[in-house]
Amino acid sequence: MPKPAPARRVTAADIAQAVGVSRATVGFVLNNTPGQTISEGTRTRVREAAARLGYRPNKAATALAGGRSRIVLLMLPDWPADFSMRTYLEEASRALDEAGYSLVTQTHSAARMARPLWEALNPDVVVGWARFEDQDVASMRAAGITRIVPGPDAQVPLDEAPGVGDGARLQVDHLYDLGHRRLAFAAAADPRIADLVGARASAAQDRAVIRGAELRDVRAVGDAACSAAEAVRAWHEAGVTGIVAYNDEVAAALVGAAVRAGLRVPQDLAVIGHDDSPLAALFVPSLSSVRMDAVRAGRFLAEVALREAEGRPLSPLRYEPDTRLVVRESTAAGAAAGIDEAGADDA
Amino acid sequence: MPKPAPARRVTAADIAQAVGVSRATVGFVLNNTPGQTISEGTRTRVREAAARLGYRPNKAATALAGGRSRIVLLMLPDWPADFSMRTYLEEASRALDEAGYSLVTQTHSAARMARPLWEALNPDVVVGWARFEDQDVASMRAAGITRIVPGPDAQVPLDEAPGVGDGARLQVDHLYDLGHRRLAFAAAADPRIADLVGARASAAQDRAVIRGAELRDVRAVGDAACSAAEAVRAWHEAGVTGIVAYNDEVAAALVGAAVRAGLRVPQDLAVIGHDDSPLAALFVPSLSSVRMDAVRAGRFLAEVALREAEGRPLSPLRYEPDTRLVVRESTAAGAAAGIDEAGADDA
DNA sequence: CTGCGGAACTAGCACGCGCAAGCAGCTCAG
DNA sequence: CTGAGCTGCTTGCGCGTGCTAGTTCCGCAG
CATH class of the missing domain: 3.40.50.2300 (Response regulator)
Structure with missing residues (x-):
């Protein structure tokens, strides 16, 4: 062996030399540049050489030249x-x-x-x-x-952005339909997600007003076990029977605290989480939650990014989220006892 | 106003023109290129102009030129x-x-x-x-x-890589010290993490052999609730009293299944998780776990990457992980009853 | 034989930056 | 007075690619 490889990257010039054409031709072929007439034979030979030599365009150069x-x-x-x-x-x-x-x-x-x-x-x-x-x-x-x-x-404010408040509205509707009229929103204490938490909280509040339920108390539940216990105590004393949690983790903390405090879930306190994380199904009692169609959301993101990248207008694009309720033990139907008298005043 | 800005990015040439030097000089100043003698006055003027104009070097060009x-x-x-x-x-x-x-x-x-x-x-x-x-x-x-x-x-195989098996060893030691002699490893079913799961499992097995405990049964626990229930049943019938879980999620699934099956945790079955995720503290009963020092690990990664990037040798670098046990209810000491007779044969 | 137009290319600049090489001007030893 | 050595710069090439503006060849009508 004379030398295995020059350890140098293959460039378009190498292909040009191998095929016997100019570097420009190589570029035209590989980019399918419109407005250029290149014979089919040359195209084939260029593409074959590129494949054979393992050509990968240098992205730094592409970015520099093409902008x-x-x-x-x-x-x-x-x-x-x-x-x-x-x-x-x-x-x-x-x-x-x-x-x-x-x-x-x-x-x-x-x-x-x-x-x-x-x-x-x-x-x-x-x-x-x-x-x-x-x-x-x-x-x-x-x-x-x-x-x-x-x-x-x-x-557009975040809580009215498509998809952001849908889950919260489903949560409220679900609890309302089970007969709960006094609701509370359990927020996450993490300041990093304050925006999203706030958006979901206000979507939930708006929905509660529309349905005719009461959802005023928004309380942050942190990682510390005591904060969950404190929140559960306060809510229970205030007659709250249904809790809309920001996510499953918060819901888990509350359910855990409720169980430790001797409350029955969902009979004394119904809790619904958000995101349908794997944890939700594992918890005892298992957590009701809301699941969003991540695949659809991902495609939407890609479409938005592509349109923006190519300068096409975003306006006709509309995101239709597919948000679904996942009902489990923490809000089981028929288990909500002793709240009928509170919710008899409307259809 | 004649035109607010050309909407064109500021380049080194703009700075050169503004200061009245050549573009190379700008480069030398801003990169502190060694071996170049540039007067302090020029350096200052270049730096000021760069700051004033908001110069950001084009990374594509830098990458292309500098490699x-x-x-x-x-x-x-x-x-x-x-x-x-x-x-x-x-x-x-x-x-x-x-x-x-x-x-x-x-x-x-x-x-x-x-x-x-x-x-x-x-x-x-x-x-x-x-x-x-x-x-x-x-x-x-x-x-x-x-x-x-x-x-x-x-x-180096993954299970002997520094840091990978430490948690598993701690888990085994902890259960052993509590008196458990029949152990099992609960793996995660997800094929995407099979490598790491396998590495932790074999580290746990090796440790069990060293300590004189028995850990043979490695069983995958998936998201489906039934698989956890099935695993718990099989282990309990086989006389297993301590379970080393791949992570907290698996541990949670097992504890949930055990509770549903009427077993007491940790009295009938002790379970220890891994990673000390927030979930671990929230679960009822709360999960013992293993926590690693993520900050230290992150610095180690950065150091490795830097050395490699700059062609410096990695060899003298050694990772000393800081892995710690977090004991909670799922393995509470003193609660392990009925296993004393099984573990009396060694120091 | 000339002109023309299209097919099939090539020459070469531009992108912005790093860096090697060079060059003017000055100082100072010999 | 010369030239070596230093300071403080400038000129200019090269990185690999995209793309505009050609150029060559060739068939064919006039």
């Missing part, structure tokens, strides 16, 4: 990437990959980096779940990023 | 990014940012992408938790990536 990196950066809030989130991301990633884009996600940590990821990656689009802070927007602008979703002047 | 992207790609297995993982990633990200690198993570999905992320990002280093498949290594090679950790011919 597009074909990267979509998704900034996620700092909450757990549970299993439905993973499905969501996987689907979005798959859909974008099909369109020739790569999805990169980062969970936005509180500590501000010296070099934010959008600066390092040069993404074509930055997508977030909530509006970005002005500081971040300015940083993106300086990094040459013009396509930001949601735009810096998005007008 | 380094200063990106570290971490490929994670497809398991949940729970809260300790997030701490881990955050710390690693912070440490790398300090050194001028960006950390990008991707959870390796089963579906193979048309364009893997390492191709799109051109990272200097790709780091994984387990050895990469040959196919992936080949793909990285073709994309011009030479620095891969662990190397394609890493010799």
Whole structure:
């Protein structure tokens, strides 16, 4: 053997030399550049040589020359990437990959980096779940990023954004239909997700008003066991019989606290969670919850990112979430005793 | 106003023009290029102009010219990014940012992408938790990536890698010290994490042999409630009194099944989880678990990636994990009744 | 024989930056 | 007075690709 390989990457010039054409031709063939007439024979020979040599275009050069990196950066809030989130991301990633884009996600940590990821990656689009802070927007602008979703002047508040409040409305409806009229909302104490928690809480409150139930008390339940116990005690004393929890973890904490306090779930206190995490089914008693169609949400994200990347309008696009109730023991029907007298005043 | 801004990104040439020096000088100043003598006055003026104009170097151009992207790609297995993982990633990200690198993570999905992320990002280093498949290594090679950790011919098996088996050993020791002699390992059914599950299982088995306990039955517990019930029944019939669970979720499923089957936890069956997820403290009974120091692990990852990126040797680096037992109700001391006769034959 | 138009390419610039090489001006030993 | 050595810069190439503006060849009508 004279030398196994030059350990140098294969470039378009190598293909050009191997085939005996110019580098431009190679580019035209491999990119299917419209407006160029290249004979079928040449096309074939170029493609074969590319495959044979294992050509991978240098993305840094592509990005520099073309001005597009074909990267979509998704900034996620700092909450757990549970299993439905993973499905969501996987689907979005798959859909974008099909369109020739790569999805990169980062969970936005509180500590501000010296070099934010959008600066390092040069993404074509930055997508977030909530509006970005002005500081971040300015940083993106300086990094040459013009396509930001949601735009810096998005007008829709988070709790009215499609999909965000649907789960909360289902939760309220479910408890109402079981006869509960005094409800409370159990928020998560984690400040990092305050936006989403607040959005779900206000969606729940609005729904309660519409249905004619009472949902005033919004209380944060932290990781500390005592806070859950305290909340359960206060709610029970106030005559609350149904609790809308921000997510399954909060619901679990409350159910645990209720059981420890000697309350029966769901007879004395019904609790419904959100997200249908695996934990919900395992808990004793098992937790009712709300599940969202992560695949559909992922596809929606991909579509939004693609349209933005290619400068197509987002407007005709509408997200139709598929949110479903998952009823389990923690809100079992027929078990809500002693609350009939409270809810007899309306149809 | 004649026109607010050309909407064009600020380049080094703009700074050069503003200051009245050549573009090279700008580069030398901003990169602190060694071996160049630039007067302090010029340095200051360049830096001021850069700040004033909001200069952000184009990373695509930097990567192309310098051959380094200063990106570290971490490929994670497809398991949940729970809260300790997030701490881990955050710390690693912070440490790398300090050194001028960006950390990008991707959870390796089963579906193979048309364009893997390492191709799109051109990272200097790709780091994984387990050895990469040959196919992936080949793909990285073709994309011009030479620095891969662990190397394609890493010799240390996963269960002997520092940190991987420590938790399992602690779990076994804990149950042993409580008097349990017949143990079982509860694996997770998810095939995506089979490697890690297997590594923990074999570490647990080895430890049990060393201590003189019996741990033979390794059984997968899936999401379906029936599989947990079935496993609990089989183990209880076989006289197993202590269960080492792969993680807290599996532990929760087992404890739930045991309670439903009328067994007392921990009196009839002690269960210890792994990872100390928030769920562990909330469950009723609360779950004993094992917690690892995610901050330390994150720093270790960053250090490994940095050394590899800069071509420094990894060898003198040693990971000293800080793995600790968290004892809760599911293995409460003194509650293990009726097993004393089984464990009287050794010191 | 000339002109023309289309097919099938090629030459070469631009992208923004890192960095090697070079060059003017000055100082100072010999 | 020369030239070696230093400071403080500038010129310019190269990275690999996209893409515009050609150029060559060739068939065919006039």
